[in-house]
Amino acid sequence: MDFLGIKCHFFLFVFINSVFISEQTKVEVLLDMRAARGEMGWLPSPFANGWEIDQRVVNGSQLYTYSVCKVEEGEQDNWLRTTFIQRQPAASRVFVELGFIVRDCSSFDGASLTCKETFNLHYAESDADVGTSFHKTQFRKVATIAPDEITAGSELRVNTETRTVGPLSQKGFYLAFQDIGACIALLSLRVYYKVCPATVQSLAVFPETVAGGAESQALQEVAGACVENAVSQDKPRLYCTVDGEWLVPVGQCQCSPGFEAVGEACRECQPGFFKESVSTEMCELCPKNTEESATGSQSCGCKGGFYRTPEDPQTAACTAPPSPPLKLVTTLTPVGKLKLSWSPPSDTGGRDDVTYSVACERCEGTVCQPCGDKVRFDPGPSGLQDTRVGAGDLEPLLNYTFTVEARNGVSQFSARRSTSTITTALQYTEPPKVTSMHVDKRGSTSLALSWTVSQRAQPQNMRYELMYRKKEKDSEKDITTYTVLVLENNSVQISDLAPDTAYLFRVQAQIPGGGAGKYSEDFKFATLPEVDSQPQGNTAVIVGAAAGGGAMLFLVVVVLLIRKRRRNPTTRQGHEDTYFSSPEQLKPLKTYVDPHTYEDPNTAVLKFASEIHPSHVTKQKVIGAGEFGEVYRGALKAPGHKEVPVAIKTLKPGYTEKQRQDFLGEASIMGQFCHQNIIRLEGVVTKYKHAMIVTEYMENGALDKYLRDHDGEMTSYQLVGMLRGIAGGMKYLSDMSYVHRDLAARNILVNSNLVCKVSDFGLSRVLEDDQEGTYTTSGGKIPIRWTAPEAIAYRKFTSASDVWSFGIVMWEVMACGERPYWDMSNHEVMKAINEAFRLPAPMDCPSTVYQLMLRCWLQDRSKRPCFNDIVSLLDKFLRSPDSLKTIADFDPRVSIRLPSTSGSDGSPFRSVSEWLESIKMSQYSENFTCAGIVTMEQVLQMKNEDIRNIGVRLPGAPKENRLQYPGPERPDQHT
Structure with a gap:
């Protein structure tokens, strides 16, 4: 049969060569009209005056199509039902892919009033094939199918549409196509469901899984099994999406010890390589000083003379004990103390944990024995990390032999010792000791003292350190103040002492070279009383007390005057006031710490x-x-x-x-x-x-999704209340000097009481997952649609740039979760902003709220309001609900994303249909035509109510009636 005078084989040829459905994901086909190449056995209703079947032989094969064109016969209700389609038990949702042609109603003279350019898709479930029994009431509508391109004249325009049918629960189902007065030809029908194919990821095998699962959840969790020679602590899992794609791997299999990942399998380590643990790492080359390993080794053994400690990992090289210390020297002091020092070994054995120990022998004549506890080492004889040590309590006229040993972590495994030895002789064992002290002359303010020392082994050039202090009274027991004198002789004259006062003295003998003995015991001597000194003393006390009292009185008067001035702020005048602050102003503000x-x-x-x-x-x-x-x-x-x-x-x-x-x-x-x-x-x-x-836990999730799910259910007053909460949180962050940089409705969470809370403080992570909403610069990525122009151009993120973002959030809230700037590209958004374009007021948005948005979007960031101002304004709106009743002006051109009446090349649009087609909204052509809007001049005169009355729904209306923007769902619409 010819389709309205057009050769069937011609459009079949066009269709076969122009419609090709890519199968990037695995699909299981339940019904394919083109692949059948035979009579489909579909049931039309009415039987003789509705849908008709056409057939042609193309390249030796029979091709069948169904068509109906009763546009000139008044109201139509023509049905075409498929045969029974068996459903696979796991496929709860199926995809219906249609290929069809629709003729332009304007090509039929006199039939434009009853002619349609759409048809309906229905389905009905059943557990058995009902044959030719057909009841319209058993079917449920899936969708109204509208063409993207309408055929006019001889040039055929083939459309392809895909719809989802489900959830399905019975053994099979029927599809039905209802014509209500269109001229259409159904060229192809393919019914299929998607499958996540069997795959191996992260060394885990996942079986083939029907997309959507039994409950048609968005993400179906699928457990996997590790490949051979791989293990996993947590069961590996993948999520199968409704589109038949694997997403979000959870858990990971790792190759066992001795195996490494090669592709999606675990291979044994090659000779000379090893892997000691379960991990994702590759086999490593055997470290230094180890034997070559066999295939599949988990470790590499050490060569002879080399060792590892139990704490050393298998990846560490084997090491050896160190060589002996170098350049061992001693420095002897005249008081019998010794300092030993040395240089580190030339070879540390490949380790950095070298320590030293010192052993000592004392020899008197030819008899030698260990020093034992008769010699004191400082800081100690073993475990030394420094290359020096002190030795004390040595005896004179003896020979001492010191042995220094270097050790590291593996010295315990070797019989070899790394030592250096040195012998030295001593002349003095201790400095002379002060044995007695006496007074040579006594006065009221001075004492002349001398002392004697032991006669044993006195060196030349001896010096003395004398310390003295007053003897404390009972009330001064906690006071200890010494005067120290260093003297060349064993006598001294001390002046400027207090009369009639007892003093305590002690002396220490010191030998050239730094040696010092012990202090003597305390010797007590007193000065003589001073005659007639009491009156003078009383006069001095009285004069001092009077001066002190006057100074104290002056300080008290000054303090009282200052307190009186602070308690009477009204007495301050002029610029002096700026130097006084209330206690609240002086309270330190908590500041964010990066x-x-x-x-x-x-x-x-x-x-x-x-x-x-x-x-x-x-x-x-x-x-x-x-x-x-x-x-x-x-x-x-x-x-x-x-x-x-x-x-x-x-x-x-x-x-x-x-x-x-x-x-x-x-x-x-x-x-x-x-x-x-x-x-x-x-x-x-x-x-x-x-x-x-x-x-x-925030029960209602992300704000943008919540608004979309409850579109049209909240009043402007409620939406402004939500904005007030967000502004309060941002004021708090601003006061703490924190800049959010990614303020958007998707990053606001809502609890069960509809309280909004700012979240998502990990900017880099969000941006990496959101390629569509970001723009790459030399400094990283930023969310273009929510970011102030100075932050985009110069990366100047401040509280003022957060204010700009808050303005975008206000628009999202008042537009019930609509995407800012719709489907404009990032480049188009930046260009529009730089040309002073600003988002239009959402439908039914209060004028006061929209004016606040515009202030947030001022180009000069210094003129934008701060969050403190925004909170005050929103509080004012909420206290005066009448201020929200005046609705902002509405521009239909901007609101349906067309800022001018001409196309991208500058030429004016010739018709309303051409304009709507350019913005992918040709489905509304009939709405404008029926309303008598046929010229662009008439479009420019339309008001808010006019747009709504003809059936076009913009932001603010229920979602099922809203103007739908074409294109896939974008990732930045969800948290």
Whole structure:
């Protein structure tokens, strides 16, 4: 049959050569109209005056199509039902892929009022084939199918649409196509479901899995098994998406000792290589001084004369004992003390844990014996790390032999000793000792003293150190103040002493070269009383007391005047007032501390976050998957506290130290904040194998998704209240001198009481996962749609750039989660902003709120309001709900993403249909035509209500009626 005068074989040829569906993921086909190449046996209703089957022979094969074109016969209700399609038990959702042609209604004279350009897709489930029994009421509508391109004239335009049908639970189902007055040809139908193919990832084997699973969850967890010679502490898992793709590997298999990963298998280590533990590392070359290993070795043995300590890893080279110390010398003091020093060994044996020990022998004539405890070493005779030691309590006229031995960690395994020996002789064992002291002359303010020393072994050029002090009274027992004199002779004249006062004296003999003996016992001597000295003393006391009293009185008067001045601030005038502050102003403000300034990041975590024992944390359900691991909903039950719900971020096995530091870095930031609108950190688990970050649980998830799911359910007053909470949290962060840099609705969490809290303080992680929303610069990546122009151009992130981002968040909230700048590219967004374009007011947005947005988007950052001003304004709006009743002006051109009436080449659009097609919204052509809007001049005159009345829904309306933007879902629309 010809399709309205057009040769069937022609459009079949066009279709076959133009429609090709790529199968990047594995699919299982349940029905394929083109592959059947035979009579399909589909049931039309009505049987004789509805859908018709056409067939042609192309390249020796029969091809079948179905068509209907009753546009000139008034109202139509033509159905075409497929045969029974058996469902695989695991396939709860199937994809229906249609290839079809729709003729332009304008090509039919006089039928434009009843002609349609769409048709409906339905389905019905059944546990058995019902044959020719057909009841329309058993079918449920899947979707209205509209073409992207309409065929006009002889040039055919083939459309391809794919819809999802499900969830399915019975053994099979039927599909049905309902025509309500269109001229259409159904060229192909393919029904299939997607499968995540069998795969090997991270040394784990995962079986083929039907996408979506039995419950049609978005992510289906699939357990895997390690390949041969690989093990895993945690069961490896992958998530199968509804699109048949594997995502988010959790757990990791690692090759056993003696094996390394080669591709997706574990291979034995080659000769001369080894691997000692379960890990992802490759086999290592046997270290220095080891024997060559065999195939599959877990270690490499040491060569003869080389050793390892039990603490040395198998990756360490084998080492040997050190060579003897070098250049052993002694320095003898005249008082019988000895200093030994030496140089390190020329060969440390390949180790850096060399220590030294000293042994001593004393010889008198030809008889030698160990020194034992008769010689005192400082700091000690063994375990020395320094290359020097002191020896004391030596006796005169003896020969001493000192042996210094060098040892390292493997010396215990070798019989070889590394020693150096030196012998020295002593003349003095101790300095002379003061035996007595007496007074040669006594006065009221002076004493002349002399003393004697022992006659044994007195050297020349001896000096003395004399110390003296007053003898304390009972009230002065804690006072000890000495005067010290160094003298060349054994006598002294001391002046300037107090009359009639007892003094204590002690003397120490010192020998040239630094030797010093012990102090003598204390000797007590007193001065004589001074005659007629009492009156003068009383006069001095009286004069001193009077002067002191006057000074004290002056200080008291000054203090009282200062206090009176501070208590009466009204007496201050002029610029002097700026130098006085209230106690609140003087209170120090807590300031954010960047954890990256800590040399050890673990120190920052311990300083700002509380450590939680893992036994107090219970994981209940996976609620997401982050870069570092899974995110769970769970419970925290600390001793003495009631159980509270929490969110638990985990660190997947096999992490690097840098990943662990990045993971805990966010906790180091969050732990510094305490505010009702900032996500609260409960604590961290760092001292155990599995690191975790535990935060309060926010039942309603990310703000952007919550707004989209509850579109049209909240009033402007409620939305402004949510903005007030976000602004309060940002004011707190600004006051702490913290710049967020990634403020967006996706990073705001909402709890069960609709309290909004700022979260996500790990900018680099978010940006790495969000290629669509970022723009690469020489300094890294930034989220273009939410970032101030100066931050994009010059990377100047300040509180003012956070204010710009807050303005974008305001727009997202008032637009109920709509994507800022819609589907404009990042380059187009930056260009538009630099040309002074700003986002238009969302539909039904209060004028006062939109004016605040525009102030946040001022090009000059110094003119933007601060968060303190924003909080005050939002409080004012909430106190005066009438201020939210005036709606901002509405520009339909901007709101449906067309800033001008001409195309990209500057030429004006010839019709409304051409304009709508350019912005991928041709499905609304009929709405404009039925309303009589046929010229661009009429579009420019439309108001808010006009757009809504013709059936076009923009931000602010229920989601099922909202203007839908084409293109795949973007990753930055979700947390």
